[in-house]
Amino acid sequence: MKPDNDPDLRVSDLIDFNGGGWNVNLVKQVFDEEEWGSILNIPLSRFWPRDSQFWWPARYGIFMVRSCYWLARLGHLRTWALQFGARETELWRAVWRLEGPPKLNHFIWRACKGSLAVKERLASRHAALSSQCPVCNKAEESIIHALFECTYAQQLWRASEWGSLLTDDPSTSFADRFEWFNSRRDGEDVQRFCALAWAAWEYAEKVFKPSHSWNLMASCWSPPVEGWVKINFDAHISAVVEVGLGVVCRDHHGHIIALGVKRVEASWEPSLAEAMGARYAMELAARLGYMRLVLEGTL
Numbered sequence: 001m002k003p004d005n006d007p008d009l010r011v012s013d014l015i016d017f018n019g020g021g022w023n024v025n026l027v028k029q030v031f032d033e034e035e036w037g038s039i040l041n042i043p044l045s046r047f048w049p050r051d052s053q054f055w056w057p058a059r060y061g062i063f064m065v066r067s068c069y070w071l072a073r074l075g076h077l078r079t080w081a082l083q084f085g086a087r088e089t090e091l092w093r094a095v096w097r098l099e100g101p102p103k104l105n106h107f108i109w110r111a112c113k114g115s116l117a118v119k120e121r122l123a124s125r126h127a128a129l130s131s132q133c134p135v136c137n138k139a140e141e142s143i144i145h146a147l148f149e150c151t152y153a154q155q156l157w158r159a160s161e162w163g164s165l166l167t168d169d170p171s172t173s174f175a176d177r178f179e180w181f182n183s184r185r186d187g188e189d190v191q192r193f194c195a196l197a198w199a200a201w202e203y204a205e206k207v208f209k210p211s212h213s214w215n216l217m218a219s220c221w222s223p224p225v226e227g228w229v230k231i232n233f234d235a236h237i238s239a240v241v242e243v244g245l246g247v248v249c250r251d252h253h254g255h256i257i258a259l260g261v262k263r264v265e266a267s268w269e270p271s272l273a274e275a276m277g278a279r280y281a282m283e284l285a286a287r288l289g290y291m292r293l294v295l296e297g298t299l
């Protein structure tokens with residue numbers, strides 16, 4: 001949190017109750033860049049529970065003087081390390097120390113946490129049929145594959161001064177590779193390494209993976225029975241920190257009777273984005289007064 005903010009500010013002050021989400025501008029105004037991204041990723045309950053205090057150093061979230069004493073004795077970073085692990089803390093520091101646009105930090109952090117939308121991960125969560133790389137069709141699309149090993153990514157790294165990354169470095173995860181590189185190179189090199197990884201990702205996203213999410217699946221879509229409404233929903237995670245939610249309502253003739261599109265500033269996991277799409281569909285149905293409805297994923 002930025003130091004010059006109102007110390008009495010509450011979580012509820014940051015919520016736009018009319019719009020049903022975070023007050024994005026206020027959250028960005030109150031928090032630092034590395035913090036507001038994480039806050040905006042937290043989906044809000046529609047039940048609007050009241051604010052309550054939660055004290056993480058104590059087991060049940062209830063403040064105790066003993067835990068406060070313990071916190072003060074250890075110091076902030078040590079306690080962070082105890083809560084999240086020393087490695088995580090170092091990684092967090094290294095990623096958020098990177099200079100450049102905040103989107104780069106977010107991208108590298110998501111790559112380190114393994115939360116980029118690659119096929120291997122989507123297939124393991126049943127959000128994609130195959131884990132095969134859609135660009136080269138030669139291997140599973142893991143994060144390491146997408147950022148370093150796929151055809152075009154290899155060309156990009158070979159043309160750089162770090163072609164050896166493709167053979168010598170740890171390839172177990174992006175976090176391992178990033179840590180390995182970070183421990184051996186200075187800040188400027190790490191910056192360029194991250195920019196190249198980001199370029200590889202963006203290039204594949206823009207050139208090889210045009211969005212299929214909004215395409216009408218006319219061939220397998222079937223209308224609801226008379227008197228019912230079928231609501232199809234979908235979520236599209238874009239390369240930047242944004243999720244698009246789309247809803248189409250059709251009657252038993254297959255005619256479109258209502259549409260809804262919403263953009264949310266967040267970097268949600270695919271399964272969470274789908275769930276938020278379903279919630280958006282139900283909210284729209286309630287607002288339009290549809291009582292008998294069939295809810296179905298994909299548009």
Ligand SMILES: [Zn+2]
Pocket residue numbers: 133134135136137138139141145149150151
């Ligand atoms: Zn590939």
